[in-house]
Amino acid sequence: xxxxxxxxxxxxxxxxxxxxxxxxxxxxxxxxxxxxxxxxxxxxxxxxxxxxxxxxxxxxxxxxxxxxxxxxxxxxxxxxxxxxxxxxxxxxxxxxxxxxxxxxxxxxxxxxxxxxxxxxxxxxxxxxxxxxxxxxxxxxxxxxx
Amino acid sequence: xxxxxxxxxxxxxxxxxxxxxxxxxxxxxxxxxxxxxxxxxxxxxxxxxxxxxxxxxxxxxxxxxxxxxxxxxxxxxxxxxxxxxxxxxxxxxxxxxxxxxxxxxxxxxxxxxxxxxxxxxxxxxxxxxxxxxxxxxxxxxxxxxxxxxxxxxxxxxxxxxxxxxxxxxxxxxxxxxxxxxxxxxxxxxxxxxxxxxxxxxxxxxxxxxxxxxxxxxxxxxxxxxxxxxxxxxxxxxxxxxxxxxxxxxxxxxxxxxxxxxxxxxxxxxxxxxxxxxxxxxxxxxxxxxxxxxxxxxxxxxxxxxxxxxxxxxxxxxxxxxxxxxxxxxxxxxxxxxxxxxxxxxxxxxxxxxxxxxxxxxxxxxxxxxxxxxxxxxxxxxxx
Numbered sequence: 092x093x094x095x096x097x098x099x100x101x102x103x104x105x106x107x108x109x110x111x112x113x114x115x116x117x118x119x120x121x122x123x124x125x126x127x128x129x130x131x132x133x134x135x136x137x138x139x140x141x142x143x144x145x146x147x148x149x150x151x152x153x154x155x156x157x158x159x160x161x162x163x164x165x166x167x168x169x170x171x172x173x174x175x176x177x178x179x180x181x182x183x184x185x186x187x188x189x190x191x192x193x194x195x196x197x198x199x200x201x202x203x204x205x206x207x208x209x210x211x212x213x214x215x216x217x218x219x220x221x222x223x224x225x226x227x228x229x230x231x232x233x234x235x236x
Numbered sequence: 237x238x239x240x241x242x243x244x245x246x247x248x249x250x251x252x253x254x255x256x257x258x259x260x261x262x263x264x265x266x267x268x269x270x271x272x273x274x275x276x277x278x279x280x281x282x283x284x285x286x287x288x289x290x291x292x293x294x295x296x297x298x299x300x301x302x303x304x305x306x307x308x309x310x311x312x313x314x315x316x317x318x319x320x321x322x323x324x325x326x327x328x329x330x331x332x333x334x335x336x337x338x339x340x341x342x343x344x345x346x347x348x349x350x351x352x353x354x355x356x357x358x359x360x361x362x363x364x365x366x367x368x369x370x371x372x373x374x375x376x377x378x379x380x381x382x383x384x385x386x387x388x389x390x391x392x393x394x395x396x397x398x399x400x401x402x403x404x405x406x407x408x409x410x411x412x413x414x415x416x417x418x419x420x421x422x423x424x425x426x427x428x429x430x431x432x433x434x435x436x437x438x439x440x441x442x443x444x445x446x447x448x449x450x451x452x453x454x455x456x457x458x459x460x461x462x463x464x465x466x467x468x469x470x471x472x473x474x475x476x477x478x479x480x481x482x483x484x485x486x487x488x489x490x491x492x493x494x495x496x497x498x499x500x501x502x503x504x505x506x507x508x509x510x511x512x513x514x515x516x517x518x519x520x521x522x523x524x525x526x527x528x529x530x531x532x533x534x535x536x537x538x539x540x541x542x543x544x545x546x547x548x549x550x551x552x553x554x555x556x557x558x559x560x561x562x563x564x565x566x567x568x569x570x571x572x573x574x575x576x577x578x579x580x581x582x583x584x585x586x587x588x589x590x591x592x593x594x595x596x597x598x599x600x601x602x603x604x605x606x607x608x609x610x611x612x613x614x615x616x617x618x619x
Binding site for chain 2: 104108109166167169170172173175176179182184185187189196197199201206211228229
């Protein structure tokens with residue numbers, strides 16, 4: 092039973108999962124399926140995040156969801172020591188990176204490696220962890236290793 | 237280029253007031269606004285009945301609707317002009333711009349502007365709330381976002397922890413000469429470096445405290461100002477400039493709206509950085525004054541850290557900054573107090589922290605994560 096569902100690895104983040112809406116559903120369903128999906132404008136081809144019903148770059152209003160590699164580069168990062176939320180308690184201190192995705196958008200993402208191993212300019216890849224049986228969340232990890 | 241209206245010698249700040257900064261149990265948000273405005277009226281020798289405008293910056297901790305009308309009601313004023321501006325910290329100057337517009341249009345002549353909040357003893361939930369879907373990224377609270385900016389500035393320009401520490405130490409030194417400051421004990425570089433990490437690269441002493449407090453000022457015409465008991469302080473120049481986008485999506489993170497708002501304010505005043513005697517800069521975090529001074533052109537881009545070394549920015553130095561202790565040490569209240577301090581400096585009321593011969597002062601205000609920015613240049617009017 093539930094053999095096809097990957098194991099829940101990070102249940103502590105369940106309280107932080109946003110509610111699904113018409114706008115964000117495809118993004119979260121993508122993560123649950125193990126992939127990063129971004130909206131792409133059918134008119135100008137630009138990828139965008141967060142999702143909207145219009146393109147941020149051109150007058151286009153037709154957007155399609157596409158699975159992307161979601162790799163990128165650390166533009167800046169911090170190391171959080173303060174216990175702001177219990178979900179992150181056992182991960183302290185943890186890194187929050189501003190990631191410049193190769194596809195264009197910038198995203199924020201937590202990284203759970205040794206903070207000293209993180210630097211601006213380093214290449215990162217998506218790290219998708221299952222939070223509940225049917226929801227997953229996006230973090231980042233170094234491309235190497 | 238757009239022609240700017242010459243403001244000089246036409247509009248004045250005639251009264252300033254504030255409540256006690258720090259921890260004030262039992263003093264409501266409303267009371268901080270009312271008592272600060274009453275203080276400003278008393279300072280100018282005015283009565284509440286003299287006001288025909290009441291403008292507020294909304295309390296950060298709860299952001300109530302229709303706030304300025306409530307403050308007016310509590311003052312027993314029925315204003316001709318009222319409202320609340322949503323530019324976060326930049327509203328402290330944006331509201332002055334609104335007041336001048338109302339005066340220009342003939343709608344009002346004596347306008348009180350206030351901010352008061354009690355996040356220290358009341359609710360402060362809004363200060364550490366997760367940023368929507370970004371909560372899963374682990375980003376909570378303003379220090380984290382500003383730390384992201386600081387890291388980028390350190391990366392691009394080689395800014396050091398010691399240089400950030402100089403900002404905290406300098407502003408605390410000024411607060412030690414300010415009996416109303418929340419923190420008056422001097423700090424050393426060792427204290428700074430040993431204060432706990434909040435979000436690297438920020439130590440605790442890189443961050444302003446969460447404080448209760450209120451501050452207010454009264455704006456009017458030069459003609460009305462001349463008949464009042466205090467020396468008028470003249471509004472010489474105003475400017476705004478807003479990066480606007482969420483911080484992590486901005487092309488260049490180690491910049492701010494001070495560049496544009498400063499250019500406009502300097503141009504409208506017909507003055508330049510060399511004519512400024514002191515600055516009061518929104519210093520919610522240590523990185524901000526460095527970036528702000530760079531963007532204004534007081535030093536080259538990337539040299540803000542070096543600018544703060546030595547005693548240049550201390551009272552007695554070439555460009556004293558945050559003479560009351562600023563947000564970092566006087567009170568973490570979002571910026572209204574900086575206008576109050578600039579006015580008191582120009583009136584020569586600041587005792588041991590007085591900038592000798594202060595004739596022209598600059599106030600820098602910003603809101604959000606350097607999302608909004610406004611600049612005001614004030615003078616004694618050559619008196």
